[in-house]
Amino acid sequence: MPDGQSLDITITVNGEARTVVVDTRTTLLDALRDRLHLSGTKKGCGLGQCGACTVLLDGRRIVSCLTFAVMAEGKAVTTIEGLAQDGSLHPLQAAFVEHDAFQCGYCTPGQIMSAAGLLSEGRNGTDDEIRDLMSGNICRCGAYTNILAAIRDVLPRESGR
Amino acid sequence: MSETRIQDRGEAETLRDVPHHKLAAAADKAIRGGVARPVAHDSAARHVTGAAVYVDDIPELPGTLHLHVATSSRAHARVAAIDLAPVRAAPGVVAVLSAGDIPGENDCSPVFHDDPVFAEGEVQYAGQSLFAVAAVTREAARAAAALARIEYEDLPALLTVDDALAADADLLPPHEMRLGDPEAAIAAAPRRLAGTIRVGGQDHFYLEGQIAYAVPGEGEDVLVHSSTQHPSEVQHTVAKVLGVADHAVTVEVRRMGGGFGGKESQPALFAAIAALAAKKTGRPAKLRVDRDDDMVMTGKRHDFRIDWEVGFDGSGRIAGAVFRQAARCGYSADLSGGIADRAMFHADNAYDLRAARIHSRRLKTHTVSNTAFRGFGGPQGMIATERVLDAVAFALGRDPLDVRRANFYPPGGGAVTPYHQEVTDSVVSEMVEELERSSGYRARRQAVRAFNAGSPILKKGISLTPVKFGISFTATHLNQAGALVHVYKDGSVHLNHGGTEMGQGLFVKVAQVVAEVFQIDLDRVKITATTTAKVPNTSATAASSGSDLNGMAAKAAAEAIRGRLVAFAAAKYRLPEDRIVFLPNRVRIGNEEMSFPDLVQEAYLNQVSLSSTGFYATPGIHYDRETASGKPFFYYAYGAAVSEVAIDTLTGENRVLRVDILHDVGRSLNPAIDLGQIEGGFIQGLGWLTTEELWWDEAGRLRTHAPSTYKIPTANDRPDDMRIAIWSKGENRAETVFRSKAVGEPPLMLALSAFSAIVDAVAAAADYRAFPDLDAPATPERVLAAVEDARRRAGFA
Ligand code: FES
Ligand code: FES
Numbered sequence: 001m002p003d004g005q006s007l008d009i010t011i012t013v014n015g016e017a018r019t020v021v022v023d024t025r026t027t028l029l030d031a032l033r034d035r036l037h038l039s040g041t042k043k044g045c046g047l048g049q050c051g052a053c054t055v056l057l058d059g060r061r062i063v064s065c066l067t068f069a070v071m072a073e074g075k076a077v078t079t080i081e082g083l084a085q086d087g088s089l090h091p092l093q094a095a096f097v098e099h100d101a102f103q104c105g106y107c108t109p110g111q112i113m114s115a116a117g118l119l120s121e122g123r124n125g126t127d128d129e130i131r132d133l134m135s136g137n138i139c140r141c142g143a144y145t146n147i148l149a150a151i152r153d154v155l156p157r158e159s160g161r
Numbered sequence: 162m163s164e165t166r167i168q169d170r171g172e173a174e175t176l177r178d179v180p181h182h183k184l185a186a187a188a189d190k191a192i193r194g195g196v197a198r199p200v201a202h203d204s205a206a207r208h209v210t211g212a213a214v215y216v217d218d219i220p221e222l223p224g225t226l227h228l229h230v231a232t233s234s235r236a237h238a239r240v241a242a243i244d245l246a247p248v249r250a251a252p253g254v255v256a257v258l259s260a261g262d263i264p265g266e267n268d269c270s271p272v273f274h275d276d277p278v279f280a281e282g283e284v285q286y287a288g289q290s291l292f293a294v295a296a297v298t299r300e301a302a303r304a305a306a307a308l309a310r311i312e313y314e315d316l317p318a319l320l321t322v323d324d325a326l327a328a329d330a331d332l333l334p335p336h337e338m339r340l341g342d343p344e345a346a347i348a349a350a351p352r353r354l355a356g357t358i359r360v361g362g363q364d365h366f367y368l369e370g371q372i373a374y375a376v377p378g379e380g381e382d383v384l385v386h387s388s389t390q391h392p393s394e395v396q397h398t399v400a401k402v403l404g405v406a407d408h409a410v411t412v413e414v415r416r417m418g419g420g421f422g423g424k425e426s427q428p429a430l431f432a433a434i435a436a437l438a439a440k441k442t443g444r445p446a447k448l449r450v451d452r453d454d455d456m457v458m459t460g461k462r463h464d465f466r467i468d469w470e471v472g473f474d475g476s477g478r479i480a481g482a483v484f485r486q487a488a489r490c491g492y493s494a495d496l497s498g499g500i501a502d503r504a505m506f507h508a509d510n511a512y513d514l515r516a517a518r519i520h521s522r523r524l525k526t527h528t529v530s531n532t533a534f535r536g537f538g539g540p541q542g543m544i545a546t547e548r549v550l551d552a553v554a555f556a557l558g559r560d561p562l563d564v565r566r567a568n569f570y571p572p573g574g575g576a577v578t579p580y581h582q583e584v585t586d587s588v589v590s591e592m593v594e595e596l597e598r599s600s601g602y603r604a605r606r607q608a609v610r611a612f613n614a615g616s617p618i619l620k621k622g623i624s625l626t627p628v629k630f631g632i633s634f635t636a637t638h639l640n641q642a643g644a645l646v647h648v649y650k651d652g653s654v655h656l657n658h659g660g661t662e663m664g665q666g667l668f669v670k671v672a673q674v675v676a677e678v679f680q681i682d683l684d685r686v687k688i689t690a691t692t693t694a695k696v697p698n699t700s701a702t703a704a705s706s707g708s709d710l711n712g713m714a715a716k717a718a719a720e721a722i723r724g725r726l727v728a729f730a731a732a733k734y735r736l737p738e739d740r741i742v743f744l745p746n747r748v749r750i751g752n753e754e755m756s757f758p759d760l761v762q763e764a765y766l767n768q769v770s771l772s773s774t775g776f777y778a779t780p781g782i783h784y785d786r787e788t789a790s791g792k793p794f795f796y797y798a799y800g801a802a803v804s805e806v807a808i809d810t811l812t813g814e815n816r817v818l819r820v821d822i823l824h825d826v827g828r829s830l831n832p833a834i835d836l837g838q839i840e841g842g843f844i845q846g847l848g849w850l851t852t853e854e855l856w857w858d859e860a861g862r863l864r865t866h867a868p869s870t871y872k873i874p875t876a877n878d879r880p881d882d883m884r885i886a887i888w889s890k891g892e893n894r895a896e897t898v899f900r901s902k903a904v905g906e907p908p909l910m911l912a913l914s915a916f917s918a919i920v921d922a923v924a925a926a927a928d929y930r931a932f933p934d935l936d937a938p939a940t941p942e943r944v945l946a947a948v949e950d951a952r953r954r955a956g957f958a
Contacts, residue, residue: 033217037220038211039211039214039217039218040210040212041211042215042368042369042418043217044368044369044370044452045452045867045868046451046452047452047453047867047868047869049867049868049869050368050868052368079211080209080210080211081210081211083210084210089206089209089210093209093210094209096205096208096209097201097205097206097209100201100202100205100833100834100837102202102205102208102209102664103202103419103664103666103838103841104367104368104369104416104417104418104420104663104664105202105204105208105213105416105418105664106215106368106369106418106419106664107368107418108208108209109208109211112209131876131877131879132877134875134876135875135876135877136875137875137876138366138368138868138873138875139368139876140365140366140367140368140419140421140845140873141368141419141664141837141841142840142841142842142843142844142845142874142879143837143840143841144840144844144874144875144876144879145840145879145883146837147876148876148879
């Protein structure tokens with residue numbers, strides 16, 4: 001943007017320190033997609049209302065379209081590209097394949113990152129709670145049954161209540 | 162034998178025998194990924210790792226420009242003055258494009274030449290494209306566009322169906338279908354009823370918004386990556402706008418992040434603007450439409466008003482019915498003719514109306530031009546039918562299921578639709594019987610009644626509704642498809658066809674068909690991006706026809722190559738052709754077996770062509786508009802659903818508690834994909850009928866242009882208990898690809914069961930003493946109003 005202020009920031013992205021020049025108003029989503037060429041994170045609405053752009057910031061899930069890149073300075077961002085380790089899929093990714101938990105796939109990175117957030121935030125829960133926690137991620141193809149089944153497979157069961 | 166060996170320009174005529182590959186033991190079993198297997202989506206691994214490439218993910222070429230389209234803020238106005246000088250002077254701006262910059266025709270309509278790329282002189286809806294800005298960044302383009310000085314002189318605007326009816330504003334001529342003498346039948350019937358139902362539109366909200374990326378080529382050439390269900394039409398539109406031949410334009414799409422009909426005619430505008438900018442500036446140009454702009458600028462499902470009359474006997478058997486359908490088309494024709502036709506074609510749903518008149522008006526309003534949306538008018542036609550059946554049952558005090566059953570098309574044929582096609586394949590009675598049993602409908606209906614008797618605030622409702630959906634494009638010539646198959650020397654296969662992938666699993670299904678023909682494992686078949694350069698003159702991937710048409714075309718291409726291989730082997734080994742048999746990953750030739758790649762290599766060395774196109778046209782369908790009769794559909798797809806709902810009579814909130822679905826997909830090509838389509842279709846239909854409300858203000862501006870105000874079903878809105886089954890007896894009586902049936906659209910209409918169940922619950926709130934007057938979508942406000950209205954009419958204090 002012409003009148004914004006440019007800054008050099010360093011973000012640890014998927015375990016690697018990355019320096020990018022951003023405008024103060026550049027969203028984390030645009031920084032990831034346009035500057036770092038990590039196009040796995042999707043833009044569905046740009047309004048914080050669909051969840052397609054979900055990534056983890058220091059292990060907590062956020063919508064990257066409503067987060068300024070500068071807010072991630074010095075923090076650790078995990079995107080869908082950083083989930084698989086040593087060439088093998090993260091259990092959530094494997095479960096999504098196993099359960100056919102997508103159709104067009106456009107919401108999938110956000111769904112998986114949102115579920116990864118549930119894991120790293122130490123959530124477990126009943127099916128109802130998972131549904132509630134996942135309700136910020138729209139799947140217009142309506143693959144919810146399989147998405148929830150995939151997450152259910154990986155998330156620890158709630159230990160009694 | 163090595164790859165280079167056969168490419169070698171060795172000495173003349175020194176070909177040695179091909180050493181055959183050892184046949185793997187596993188090859189004895191069936192191939193991996195043939196038809197009827199629940200194979201995962203071909204992009205599964207890429208989807209979960211973020212590696213699947215959508216148009217916006219294609220690495221941008223250096224110098225890529227970004228576009229923003231400026232739109233009208235008025236519903237109907239004369240553009241008195243427009244000053245773009247400040248836009249041109251803004252930082253970062255490289256080009257500003259308006260009507261005068263178009264070398265060809267200023268039109269991106271599919272048929273009627275009534276959708277200007279850039280409006281000239283007059284604007285006809287708030288959101289209509291006026292000009293575009295190409296700049297170095299998207300933000301610069303958007304900021305610059307806001308600097309335009311535009312003076313409007315407002316003109317009177319028609320915004321609703323009722324406005325248009327009052328003004329007699331027909332956009333396209335009315336159409337009527339007539340069977341027998343319905344007026345006389347209704348007059349003579351023991352009982353008569355009449356009513357009106359209004360049903361709202363729906364925004365597609367494909368999660369990937371509209372986008373086009375144009376790359377200029379040599380001379381007049383341009384390559385456009387477009388998120389489109391209809392590459393051939395985008396190609397043609399771009400050529401028309403640029404004033405070049407179709408052959409100068411290539412349109413390519415690997416996948417879309419959802420389409421649902423919203424990427425059939427709508428992408429043409431964006432592709433044309435991107436291509437125009439690319440040719441004008443000589444730089445690649447990308448137009449990625451912001452979500453709000455997308456929702457404001459692009460067409461939606463048509464909203465309808467339907468007035469109905471019905472005559473029936475004491476058992477609920479219908480003697481005759483009249484439906485007057487009025488569709489809000491918006492400012493231009495787009496695909497409205499076909500959509501309004503399909504609404505008429507589905508005014509009978511699964512019922513033999515015996516005598517019927519279906520009248521349709523296609524109305525002009527100063528709102529966005531409505532367009533295709535999964536079901537293409539069919540759902541709107543059916544909702545009125547189901548309302549009639551509910552109303553008849555209520556009037557007679559009978560279980561609506563009994564009344565529905567009394568009116569189903571008979572299984573043995575004999576009955577005709579209002580457009581005079583005989584229904585010969587009706588399986589609806591049998592399916593409904595099975596679903597009634599498996600869902601425990603009768604007992605649950607009792608339980609619902611018992612619950613309601615003891616529950617003053619919460620009320621439950623239950624309903625079973627059927628779906629009969631006609632398969633084929635009703636514009637007969639569109640029922641054609643092409644495919645291109647190459648077999649390479651190593652026996653691997655390249656597959657291309659005119660269908661597009663939007664998540665519906667078309668690509669994997671067609672690949673399964675090709676794997677089946679060659680009897681090779683699915684991973685030997687490479688699925689490739691749809692491109693107008695490989696398969697020309699394709700129809701949109703729409704009307705649920707994707708697998709039917711492209712599957713058959715690909716099958717024809719693969720069979721042509723297989724036929725050549727058979728002829729070659731028969732001649733070479735001096736055997737009759739029937740002694741050449743394709744077995745899993747190998748071929749039996751007489752008493753010997755050879756791997757598929759080895760046979761391919763031998764054929765290559767013997768100069769056999771290993772590439773073929775394939776073509777398919779659906780046989781025997783036609784429709785005569787003059788007489789409003791014919792056989793527009795190749796076959797029908799059937800389904801049925803039971804929904805049980807609860808409403809809160811204090812707030813109007815509602816929830817689907819359980820849904821049981823039985824759906825007919827013929828012999829499924831891929832049960833996993835088909836189940837996903839059934840469930841996704843139901844949920845999308847449920848959104849349309851319950852939560853998704855489009856709202857325009859008095860000035861004609863869409864106010865629900867983001868998910869914050871436009872409520873799309875989330876994981877929380879999915880019914881708690883969904884029991885979906887593919888009908889095990891399903892088989893297509895028509896000769897379709899491996900006897901499968903189309904599955905894209907029909908399941909959406911299963912959600913009508915939820916709407917009818919809500920009507921049942923509202924009736925319960927008035928102690929079943931007044932029939933509810935509920936329009937769709939059944940938002941809490943509408944449910945609450947319907948409860949109060951029904952109670953008032955029932956004489957509640
Ligand atoms: S793109 Fe960020 S929430 Fe939709
Ligand atoms: S798979 Fe298409 S939006 Fe979820």
